[in-house]
Amino acid sequence: MLSFLIKRIASGAVLLVVLAVAAYFLLRLGTADIAQQIAGQTAGPEQVAIIEERFGLDRPLLEQFGAWAAALVTGDMGRSWFTGQPVGATVFGRTSVTVTLAIGSVLLTGIFGVVLGVVAATKRGALDRIVQILAVIGQAIPGFLIAVALVLLFAVRLDWFPATGYTPFGASPAGWLQSVTLPILALAIGSLGGVAQQVRGSVLDVLGRDHVRTLRSRGLPERRVVYRYVLRNAGGPALSVLGLQFVIILSAAVVVEQIFSIPGLGPITLTSTTQGDVPLVMGIVLVMGAMVIAVNLIVDLLQGVINPKVRLS
Template identity: 90%
Template sequence: MLRFLLQRIASGAVLLIALAVLAYFLLRMGTADIAQQIAGQTAGPEQVALIEERFGLDRPLLEQFAIWAGSVFADDMGRSWFTGQPVGATVFGRTGVTVTLAIGSVLLTGVFGVILGVVAATRRGALDRVVQILAVLGQAIPGFLIAVGLVLLFAVRLGWFPATGYTPIGDSVTGWLQSITLPILALALGSVGGVAQQVRGSVLDVLGRDHVRTLRSRGLPENRVVYRYVLRNAGGPALSVLGLQFVIILSASVVVEQVFSIPGLGPIALTSTMQGDVPLVMGIVLVMGAMVIVVNLLVDLLQGVINPKVRLS
């Protein structure tokens, strides 16, 4: 198990480094005249030249990358080109909000996805068709439309939740729960159908195997067969799709946080990308990439616990 864990950690580190290199060069090649943007459109050539010298924008691209990579370890991930604030403090100060929304959404997706998937596979009928329709709709409807619909219904019309804003948990637990409920629902609703569809397919596959027919022939109750034996064997694919849904939810949170005015990574990700603030964008890329790698590592570990054969791969 230790070897399995070390292999996954090493592959995750290599993936994060490759992501950083690729993202940096793509960003820098796509941000022309960044010094002019920082200095302002009315700045003269002398001011622009000073900005280029200050941030090293006049140096070769490889040297710029080396300077940035050094700042990641030595200077709190560097400083924003536009605000001058440390990137690490800016990003980590907002990460907790985004992580809260993502974890809440994944938990909600996992619970209802598994329940709907198992019931659809064992009872079939109308509920089975509903699950398949939900899976298609979840992929077809953008997250921001779901968010707007929830705001119009539960905030504007019914007044049950605030339409926008975020209350820290330290200020009010009730206010915090109210402020994150609609964003979590907006992120989860688009993913529940896909997880339920995957669970349904996995459960149907396991139900048709010989050892399940043997268990039934021994007179074991159907619920025990399904929830103790079938669901354990079907858990591997369900975990994989749930890990994939975390990535989808994390990317969708960028827009959903903007809709609900949540002070997470989403608003600064959009702003910094439009400005071409490479150090800040790279900080967000590294943090989000690390979160995805950690979640995939946890999924791999759980897969190894459920199915020991995975540890041999």
């Protein structure tokens, strides 16, 4: 198990390095006249030259990357070109908010997706068809439309939750719960049908195997067969799809946070990308990339617990 863990951590570290290199050069090559944008459109050539020298934009691209990477190794993620604020403090100060939304959405998706998938596979009938319809609808409707619909229904019409804004947990736990409920629901609804469909398919596949028929022939209760034996074998694909949904939810959170005015990574991602603020964008890319790699590592470890054969890969 230890060698399995070391392999996964090493591959994750390599992937993060490749991501950092690719993202940096793509951002720099795709950002034209960045010094002019920082100085302002009315700035003259002298002011632009000062900005270029200040941020090292007058140096060769490889040298710029080397300086950024060397600072990163020491824990310095640099400063925003536009606000002058430290990138690390800016990004990490907002990461907890986005992670809260993502984890809450994945938990909701996992719990209800597994329940719906198992019931659909074992009971079939109308519920089975509903799950399949939900899967199609969830994939077809964009997340921002679901968010807007939830705001119109539960915030504007019923006045159960605030339409926008965020309350820190330390300030008011009840207010915090109210402020994150609609964003979490908006992120979870789009993923729920897909997870339920995946679980349904995995459970149906396991139910048709010989060892399950043998267990039934021995007179074991159906509930015990399903929850003790079938779910253990069907858990691998369900975990994989939940890991994938976490990545999708992180991407969708960028837009959903903007709609609900949540101070997570979403608003600064849109702003910094539009401005071409390379240090800030790189900080966001690294943090989100590390989160995705960490989630995949957790999924791999859980897969290894469920199925020891996975540890050999």
